[in-house]
Amino acid sequence: MFAWFERRIDAYPDTPPAMPPAGLWRFVLHYSRGSLPWLILLGIGSGLIAVIEVMLFGWLGQLIDQLASTPREVFWQEQGGRITIMAVVLLVVMPLLNLVTSMVLHQSLMGNFPQRIRWQAHRWLLRQSVGYFQDEFAGRIAQRLMQTALAVREVAMKIMDVGSYVLIYFLGAMVLAASQDWRLALPFLAWALAYGALLWHIVPRLGRVAQAQADARSDMTGRVVDSYTNIATVKLFSHSDREESWMRQGMDRFLGTVHAQMRLSSIQDIALNLINVWLVASVAGLGLWLWTQGTVAVGAVAIAVPLALRLNNMAHWIMWEFAALFENIGTVRDGIGSLALPREVRDAPGARPLEARAGEIRFDAVTFRYGAKAGPRQMAVLEDLTLHLRPGERVGLVGRSGAGKSTLINLLLRFHDIDSGRITIDGQDIAQVTQDSLRAAIGVVTQDSSLLHRSVRENIAYGRPDASADQIADALRMAEAEGFVPDLSDSAGRRGLDAHVGERGVKLSGGQRQRIAIARVALKDAPILILDEATSALDSEVEAAIQSRLEVLMQGKTVIAIAHRLSTIAAMDRLIVLDRGRIVEEGSHAQLLAQGGIYARLWQRQSGGFLAADDQDPAQG
Structure with missing residues (x-):
């Protein structure tokens, strides 16, 4: 059963990635399309649960009136059928609805929905132009990708799940209270107006703070990643204090948004407690007064007061859910700035x-x-x-x-x-x-050839993933790399071709990294070869050996070479x-x-x- 629900949403669609729209709701809809049927089912399930819960309050009031008016000896004969129906609703229908909504929520949506967004957004970003990545921290882009995926999920799910539940529950409570006496609905209406005013005042401000906070968080993460990525430069120049100061600027900016958020949260909490206690007191007082006037039965009081208490308990949850909704909307808006950007360099229509x-x-x-x-x-x-x-x-x-x-x-x-x-x-x-x-x-060897944080074998075979072991060995020999690769190892105990080389190849020396890059291009065997300071990171002895190998690599290819050392060209x-x-x-x-x-x-x-x-x-x- 779990697996069936987990397979309802394809987390890795193979449709070509498309640029997401820049508008908030169109952006959310763009990334929700594959999950939309299940979001709708979640909303329907939550709405039905709200209807049944309100019905149970109404039934409770009727039951109290019936207990007061029906003789014990005929009670089951007259009310047994109705009680049986409500028992079936309570013991069978409600658990089944909760089962379905829980499965849709946790198995279908919670994991697959954001993963689908990450996959689609990542594929779009991979095809962005080089200039896009030169203008941003890599860590900042990654942070926005991850937090935007979760924020889109939360926005879509809260609207369909919490939104439908709260709306139907409150309308049902109003109708139920008014069905006993129209005056009993007045405190609920007044509370709704005050609650709406509080939401209108607080929640948009929380959304704006959340957008600033999302930007500050991604900037803070980008600064951390930048420092760690360039840790050798930090150490070489003994600038740990400067890095701490630079990092603190980013952290202070983030902390400022947290303080602003918490101030709004405190105002919200205090005001909400005031209107909640007013609701319970006014409903209880009005209900008792109407009962003493003989206008309503005791069952009406038994309906109205528990409804008020239930809304009192729900109010904080609703407020936090709406606040979280707008916080996530702010995060989505921040992510749109990075994800909903056109590619500067695009394939022409009908490109072959x-x-x-x-x-x-x-x-x-x-x-x-x-x-x-x-x-x-x-x-x-x-x-x-x-x-x-x-x-x-x-x-x-x-x-x-x-x-x-x-x-x-x-x-x-x-x-x-x-x-x-x-x-x-x-x-x-x-x-x-x-x-x-x-x-x-086109095969390219640059002055600063970075490697992927994967195994030596994967790096060499990156241009030809189906390369055989013999072809990889030939590329290693061509690049004068067969001497050091067998001695490589990593922290996980992997050795030789299986050893991982670290981020950008930092675990290798400059010369070793360059020779792996040359082996990678040799294995690719493209008809056009670009050598951009290809031997600049090599010592003279290794360079002399590599030059003869490059002569072999260049045979039969159109070659463009750049070198500040003119003797090499x-x-x-x-x-x-x-x-x-x-x-x-x-x-x-x-x-x-x-x-x-x-x-x-x-x-x-x-x-x-x-x-x-x-x-x-x-x-x-």
Whole structure:
């Protein structure tokens, strides 16, 4: 039975993720669609339970009147049928309703509903552009994802469960009291008006505080994660005190929202106690007065006073439920700011997979500005750049920091969309093919190759999950990594290829991490290869060994290489010199030296094989 209800909601739908709407209720509905039938069933069940509970109060009043007016000897004969019906309702119908609503609530909704939201939102976020993640703490994004999923669940469930129960219960109580004497309904009506005014005053304020609190909480979490992620930098610069101060700023902001929330809660609690005791006293006093006037029977008093006491007990629960509802609404609104954002880089309608055959690359009159929305006056990082890479050609990019080298690579990978011009691979415009197929055709080794916090084997096989053990071993040998991998171990006792490498690969040295990254790209075996300072983290001896392996890796591929150490790219087929986003020189190493231009000056200024740091260009590179 448990398993049946647990399978009613698919926690991992395979439908393509869609951008959620920015409006609050449309956002909640967007993430509730797969769970909506069960939310409705929960609301119906809660409403029926409320109806039966009110009916029981009415039956109790009738029973008291019948006990007072019916002789004992004929009581069961006259009232036995009605008592049997109420016994069936109480002992059979109510437990069955509670069983169904409990199963729907706990088995179907509590776990699967938020998990479904996390899955859908995570798939949407995974496909966000690189710039989205560069503008936010990773921990902050993760925190918003997790807390928004729970908040959407709470909003939807409280409206369907608590909302339907409270509304039907209160209306039923009003009708029941009025059915005895219309004046008995007046205290309930007055209480409802006062209660509504209190809700109107307190709850929206709690919602606004909750939204600020959700933002402060995610910021506080982001600061913690940022400090822990960069713990080596904190230690190296002996800045524990500064980190504590920075963290305290975030914690103080969060604590301020907690204090504001608790002040509103205290006002709510005090005011609610006042209107509750007034309700009980007025109902009891009015009921007794009407009884002494002979207007109502004793059963009416037995109905009205317990109803008032029941509402008195329920009032705090209702208030907290409504307060929690608005707190969760505030959390949802905060999450909308991170989740309901369009992708900056999107696949074109009808985009097809890239067919990378020869690896020919063309940049045709490409212009690109970071933050182009700021207007045409924004300085261009690449300006009307045209470049043709023949199939299998090996090209080195040269230029000072900020010349546009890394930007050119990022545009080829379509991490950003260009402002004008066209980039093609084998004649196919990369803006018209799917991003996944584009990046699958390009292998990249960067200066700071981060690894996933998984096993060495999973990291190497990330570009080809179906790789065999022999293929992984070949990639390790190619990257000169077979010597240290067997000696690796982690805290769980895993060794060799099964050892986990830590967040971003922090358990490995820079050289070890780089060699694993090179092995990963070697196994991917894409037709286009990008080497962005691929050997910068290696010592000279290992670099010399890796260079010969890279020669093997580059065979048959179109290669773009960036290196500040010019000696590592001097043997490329062609060198492209960039300056201020334009190609200013191109040719072989010997040809460029003979020209006596920028490349020749950079070569002469090198010390230990690195570019001089003078004359830096402020443009982004």
